[in-house]
Amino acid sequence: MGDVAATAAARPVQIDPVPRVSIQAFCESPEVAAFVSAAVSDRRMAKAHVKQNTGGALAAVEAYKNAPTPNVILLEAPAEREALLAHLDELSHSCDAGTKVIVLGRTNDILLYRELMSRGVSDYLVPPFEVVDLVRAVSHLFRAPGVKPLGRLIAVVGARGGVGASTVAHNLAWALSSATEMATIIADFDLAFGTAGLNYNQDPPQGIAEAVFAPERVDGVLVDRLLSKCGEHLNLLAAPATLDRVVDLTETSFESLLDALRASTPWAVLDLPHVWTSWARRTLIAADEIVLVAGPDLASLRNAKNLLDHVKIPRQNDHPPRLVLNGVGMLKRPEIAIADFAKTVEVEPVAVIPHDPKLFGAAANNGQMIAEIEGKGKIAEMFADLATRIAGRPEARKKKGFLDPLIASISFLRS
Numbered sequence: 001m002g003d004v005a006a007t008a009a010a011r012p013v014q015i016d017p018v019p020r021v022s023i024q025a026f027c028e029s030p031e032v033a034a035f036v037s038a039a040v041s042d043r044r045m046a047k048a049h050v051k052q053n054t055g056g057a058l059a060a061v062e063a064y065k066n067a068p069t070p071n072v073i074l075l076e077a078p079a080e081r082e083a084l085l086a087h088l089d090e091l092s093h094s095c096d097a098g099t100k101v102i103v104l105g106r107t108n109d110i111l112l113y114r115e116l117m118s119r120g121v122s123d124y125l126v127p128p129f130e131v132v133d134l135v136r137a138v139s140h141l142f143r144a145p146g147v148k149p150l151g152r153l154i155a156v157v158g159a160r161g162g163v164g165a166s167t168v169a170h171n172l173a174w175a176l177s178s179a180t181e182m183a184t185i186i187a188d189f190d191l192a193f194g195t196a197g198l199n200y201n202q203d204p205p206q207g208i209a210e211a212v213f214a215p216e217r218v219d220g221v222l223v224d225r226l227l228s229k230c231g232e233h234l235n236l237l238a239a240p241a242t243l244d245r246v247v248d249l250t251e252t253s254f255e256s257l258l259d260a261l262r263a264s265t266p267w268a269v270l271d272l273p274h275v276w277t278s279w280a281r282r283t284l285i286a287a288d289e290i291v292l293v294a295g296p297d298l299a300s301l302r303n304a305k306n307l308l309d310h311v312k313i314p315r316q317n318d319h320p321p322r323l324v325l326n327g328v329g330m331l332k333r334p335e336i337a338i339a340d341f342a343k344t345v346e347v348e349p350v351a352v353i354p355h356d357p358k359l360f361g362a363a364a365n366n367g368q369m370i371a372e373i374e375g376k377g378k379i380a381e382m383f384a385d386l387a388t389r390i391a392g393r394p395e396a397r398k399k400k401g402f403l404d405p406l407i408a409s410i411s412f413l414r415s
Ligand SMILES: Nc1ncnc2c1ncn2[C@@H]1O[C@H](COP(=O)(O)OP(=O)(O)OP(=O)(O)O)[C@@H](O)[C@H]1O
Pocket: 158, 160, 161, 162, 163, 164, 165, 166, 167, 168, 190, 195, 272, 273, 274, 326, 327, 328, 353, 354, 355, 356, 357, 358, 360, 361, 364
């Protein structure tokens, strides 16, 4: 194993910092654990969220049977080759899309290397281990030219004003960050009137406006400065929500911010206001996922249909927008039946959230999420389920993990 200082001095290296990813290591021997610790303390790993575990590859298999997988899993290979392959095959059954695996091997074995690559393993390091090699391997997963951007942007938009789009966006971001245990940003795009700060009980001095009004300065470092922490894995990019200056944005005003978000963080939920401007349209079409929030009323129905039709062609190779019907079942209010709504827009809602002024009112007044007030309640469960679907976690995982091994290994290979 290399001496850290000596290695760095002998070989100055250019390695890009690792973005805000989650990494879990499963080592067997104290030597390899110490090697991983040394790599983790490198400055380029400062933003990564790292957890070290013992028990090697077998422990990883057990750990992820019912838990989400991180962005990167580091595995120390067991002594027997067959055991490593068997553990990897088993692990592939519970790996979420996007999870990368690096194996810390024992011997420089080209046949094993090929076997591992064909199973979708991203890298295979062998002794003598050098800290810089592990840092480079992890950085390379996210920073190499041509690598798919790390982050996914989830745009949440209302079919009409006041329908609860922001409420859904904030609760979804919360649920995503806890379901995946990955860094998540909730970005409030409603510069003048946004409520994300209020809903998370935060009043940060800086936020999204700084990025939007100086797009040429936007990079990962600036975005980091503008975030305020509002959950274990959740950060807020708040709107200034003042009327001091009018906001006339251009089509590309958010472009550099969106790029910076994609490059730095696994999940960003965009709380879009109900407007139809060039930038709003562009952001919606550019997002990786769309969540469309509508109410059981005629205006929602017409607008939802128009929006769904509008994005159909430019997003024909994406998952269709996910429809959330919110505020359903308000006492004495005539409503469009859910089945009729779904039939007209030709999309089944992924969630039908009841009108619950007591619960949502308490959440809004206290600056809390629904899951903080009623963690085990039906509505918190709906947000968790929506997050799980968006994260691409197979439904079966929730029911103690039976999964078609073929499908699982395909998604593992794709990662
Ligand atoms: N299911 C619900 N039951 C009761 N009240 C709700 C529900 N969903 C949201 N609300 C309340 O409705 C109000 C409007 O919600 P929100 O600000 O999320 O709407 P919006 O669509 O983002 O509005 P805007 O068009 O202003 O951006 C809030 O006070 C919120 O607490």
